Amino acid sequence: MTETTFLEEYDPEIYRRPSVTVDLVLLGLSGNRLTALLGQRTEHPHAGKWALPGGFVYIDEALDDAALRVLREKVGIDHAHFEQLYTFGAVDRDPRMRIITVAYLALMTEAAFADALAHAPHLTPASVDMSGVGVRARAVTVVAKDGERLSLAFDHADILATAILRLRGKLDYSDVGFAFLPPRFTLRRLQDVHEAISGGPVNKSAFRRRMIDKGWIVPTGTRETATAFRPAELFRFERQF
Amino acid sequence: MTETTFLEEYDPEIYRRPSVTVDLVLLGLSGNRLTALLGQRTEHPHAGKWALPGGFVYIDEALDDAALRVLREKVGIDHAHFEQLYTFGAVDRDPRMRIITVAYLALMTEAAFADALAHAPHLTPASVDMSGVGVRARAVTVVAKDGERLSLAFDHADILATAILRLRGKLDYSDVGFAFLPPRFTLRRLQDVHEAISGGPVNKSAFRRRMIDKGWIVPTGTRETATAFRPAELFRFERQF
DNA sequence: TAAATAGTGTCTTTTAGACACTATCGC
DNA sequence: GCGATAGTGTCTAAAAGACACTATTTA
Secondary structure: OOOOOHHHHHOOOOOOOOEEEEEEEEEEEEOOEEEEEEEEOOOOOOOOOEEOOEEEOOOOOOHHHHHHHHHHHHHOOOOOEEEEEEEEOOOOOOOOOOEEEEEEEEEOOHHHHHHHHHHOOOEEEEEEEEEEEOOOOEEEEEEEOOOOEEOEOOOHHHHHHHHHHHHHHHHOOOOHHHHHOOOEEOHHHHHHHHHHHHOOOOOHHHHHHHHHHHOOEEEEEEEOOOOOOOOOEEEEEOOOO | OOOOOHHHHHOOOOOOOOEEEEEEEEEEEEOOEEEEEEEEOOOOOOOOOEEOOEEEOOOOOOHHHHHHHHHHHHHOOOOOEEEEEEEEOOOOOOOOOOEEEEEEEEEOOHHHHHHHHHHOOOEEEEEEEEEEEOOOOEEEEEEEOOOOEEOEOOOHHHHHHHHHHHHHHHHOOOOHHHHHOOOEEEHHHHHHHHHHHHOOOOOHHHHHHHHHHHOOEEEEEEEOOOOOOOOOEEEEEOOOO
């Protein structure tokens, strides 16, 4: 910030200030579907609609710390792949007052997902249908386990669509895909992740080649146990930059 | 935002609120170098250091609108490729008070760049050296016309590095490259843009193939004028999704 | 041994890099 | 015609899709 006058810079009261919140897009893989955790609103506005977990940013708290605190306090887990997503600041996005929200992606392993459901029973998993999400179009449909289509509060449908697009965009050149998996995983499961996020089938042999050629995954020499048929080899992710 | 108590939601005074600003990363191509527009601070803190233009977000103003207003009021131009970049919210990023800033990319054509310099004489162009910017490392060096290395205020070096990385990441699959060019441009000039952003040389024939195969550029049938040697054909950008 | 999935081999297509070559313009 | 840049052709290498094939395990 520069070129502001002395007054602007030093008198905090000269401008009314907006509230700032963080909202979490909690995503995990449930079965083979990309699934978000949502809470149902009990109060106006948007009572009955479904919303992303969120909370206010304290005055002495960094944005990332606020998001982590919300994850701990309102979701009951302390580990997830964390990434700032986008900041939503339309004037009327909340009818009560001016609230600017910084949305975060929080990607969970299946274990973290289960922990969240256990510790935060008010959160409901809802599978995300992204067939309507294109480069421009951003129609997300959120469906509960019983098949009911859930209606999202505020601008949370926008936020969710932004999250899906971000995820898709980063899938090929970053390590976000591994955020959904435990330390050891099969190649088939990794392919499930990619198919869930991209929304379409993935060529098996080309996929395996690509993953191995990237040098990101290392065979562990161990195999799955308790499978009905031939057990697959377990790999682990190894960062290398 | 959900799962907040009634009080949290309805009493705006229960939390002290941070100030929210927008900062603009104004980038253009000057010669063949990626160049940012910066203002020198005259007051504490960071007096003498260089900073991105910015300003407070009004209580009844959307984030995007605030960024556009700052562009008009403090840069003196009304058109640029606009894109929200990232939100910076470390507690101590400004020593005076808690300020969260939403950074915006503002990419200018050469004409807009010249307009900005004419209308906002306090802004200084500084070429951005990104040789230190890798996937992880984010060392940006900013050099004035006279070769002097400029020191950046606040966390603006972080913001600038984030901008460069974003630009690089989007260069291949989006249309950001065209934001630096006038409506009609030569392929060589488009290649200059890509080389400036990627920081390295680009293969000519492969580049031309790629650009034409993408279907984004259309030959206009007209050519450059007043060139010293063979004039190149002028192309125009045509969005197609 | 049958069922089912893990994992491989190979052909084709596409895309990109290297680099020399031709074309065209101002002077 | 010379200098200099515009623009093309072609060879090669790397990456991705298609798809059939083999391998291995459980029940």
